[in-house]
Amino acid sequence: MTKHRLLTKIFSSGLQAISVQVLGAFFFYFISVYLSKYDFGVISWTNAVSILITTVLGFGLEQVVVRRVAASRQSDWAATAFFIHSITGFLITFLFLLLLNNIMGTKAGLYKQLPWFFLAQGLIFIGVPLKQFLNAKEKFTPYGVISIISNIGKIAAAWLLLKQGILYINTVLAILICAGVFELVGLLVYLLAKTSFDLKFRFKAYIKLIRESSAQYISVIFDISLSRMDWILLGIMTSTSILADYSFAYRAYELSRLPMLIIAPIILPRFARLLSGNGNINIEYQKYITAFNVVELFFAALIPLILNILWVPVISLITHGKYGSSNSLQFLILSGCIPLQFFINLLWSISFAAKKYKSVSIVTIVCAVTNVCLNLILIPRFGGLGAATAFLGTTLLQALLYYRLVNRQITLISIWPILIFTAEAVGVYFASIQLKINFLLQGLFAVFLYMLITILTRQITRVHINNFKNLLNK
Known part of the structure; x- marks a missing residue:
């Protein structure tokens, strides 16, 4: 892949991630400011439950389909099978939720909105x-364009409704x-007109x-319970406020992972092709993966450093004091x-590409059960702080288990970069907030x-950056 093609891939993947994450987050920021905390809490809860339901309906097909289609052109049928599966599961579940809502009647309460958000x-x-x-x-650009139009339309519609007072x-x-x-409709029209995608369903292949x-x-x-069970339990055990x-803080956290979301769909197909044979990683690729780990963690530790310095003054300003100090x-x-x-994300991509499905499942189940238990213990006592603490503890456990899996069964990945960069970011954060200057100057x-x-101690060098690029060029 040439440098030009690599930049094109990154740009198109970034276009998709920005359209979904940034514009989507802006829409939810808009409604969080102009709706009451109760209403925004209802929307957050019903969305969380709906995402959990659709994940159950997906039957784990999403990642398998990506790996199959990426590894071989003969597997395009897998996407069609997943498409028919999704339509069927959605229709059955939607009708069931409508029936359940009708049976509950006036007792539906918080659940009244669930079928429609689903x-x-x-x-x-x-x-x-x-x-x-x-x-x-x-081919990341088509959906990126569709999503940009969709999200801009959502924002414009919300603004018009606000002006009308409705x-x-x-x-x-x-x-x-x-x-x-x-x-x-936009996705379906594009695929049928511009790609090899067809609607021929093969039942035996689907099985x-x-x-x-x-x-x-x-x-x-x-896995989805790791990112949404805290929302669901908060809605049940505490108040929507x-x-x-x-949920406002969590959406900001999700948005802060934007660079990871841009790079993730680029590296997974590469690892799928790399490990589709004997599953071994040669010395050259090992060097590239090591550099990739160093470079991405260098930036990953920088993100929370900046955001935490800016959080209270910026969020308080743009939400008129509604959020910021409170969360x-x-x-x-x-x-x-x-x-x-x-x-x-790096460890999971390697594990999934190497078809370590059983091991990945064990890691996820252990972490999810731990997350639920921690939430049940901490939420009643600490509310949102308890949920955040449970999520951090679970994420740390997940990282350690994936690190153990990859290093024992696939290849060697160093844990030192994340320890060093994180420690440095924490130290710099506390040093910066002591300065009695404007928050923007603190950030700079x-x-x-x-x-x-990091540069003076040579924790990141030009060699790391070049090998980082080499991995993406493969």
Whole structure:
């Protein structure tokens, strides 16, 4: 792959990630400011439950389909099988939720909105096989463009409704459903017109795909519980206002992982091709992976350093004091997961590409059970802080288990970069906040000091950067 093609891949993957994460986050920021904390908490809770349901319906097919389509052009049928599977599962579940809501009647309470938010999330779920087909082919731009139009439309619609004085939960829901329909139709039209994707369903091949994905199905269900079970339990065990504070901080944490989300769909197909043969990694690739680990963790530790310095003054300003101070400690704890998530993403990509499905499932199940237990213990006593602490503890456990898995069964990955860069970022943070200067100057000082320390101690060098690029060029 030439340098030009690599930059094109990164740009197109970044376009997709920005459209989904940044514009999507801006939409939720907008409604979080102009809706009450109660209403925003309801939206957060119903979205979390809907995502959990669609994950259960996905049967673990998403990652398997990406790996299959990326590894061989003969496996394009897998995306079609997943698409038909998604439509069927969505329709059955939506009708069931409507029936259940009708039976509960006035007792539905918080659950009254669930079928309709599931409808919005379900439309996105149906489009996942189409998006993953493009990702496996490393064609990131089409969905990026569709998503940009969709998210800008959502933001514009919310602004117009606000001006008309009719921005409520039901109108937000209507926006989400319309956006879901637009994205699904746009993806389907593009794939049928511009790619080799077809709607021919092969039942026997589908059964084979189900059997392959079943090895990690439980893992996928438990995996989503790591990122949404705290939301669900907060909504049940505390108040929607507490959930609103936590979900706002959590969405900011998710947005801060944007660089990882850009690079993740680029490295997975490479590892899938690399490990599709005998599963061994040669010395040259080992050198590239080591450099990749160093470079990405250098930036991963820098992200929470900057964001925590800016959090209170910036968030308080843009939300008119609604958020910022009220959830600063929650965000501080959650942001400690950022370097760990970058590290986990590399380890998971290698493990999944090497088909270590059973081992990945064991890691995920252990972490998910630990997360639920910690949440049940900590949420009743500490609320959102308890949920954030449970998530940090679980993420640390997950990183250690994946590190053990990869180093024992696949290849050697050093743990020192994440320890060193994180320790330096913590030290620089405390040094920076002691300065009695404007928060922007504090941020600039922190960046300068962090980079100066890492460069002078040669923890990151030009060789690391070149080998980082070489891995992406393969």
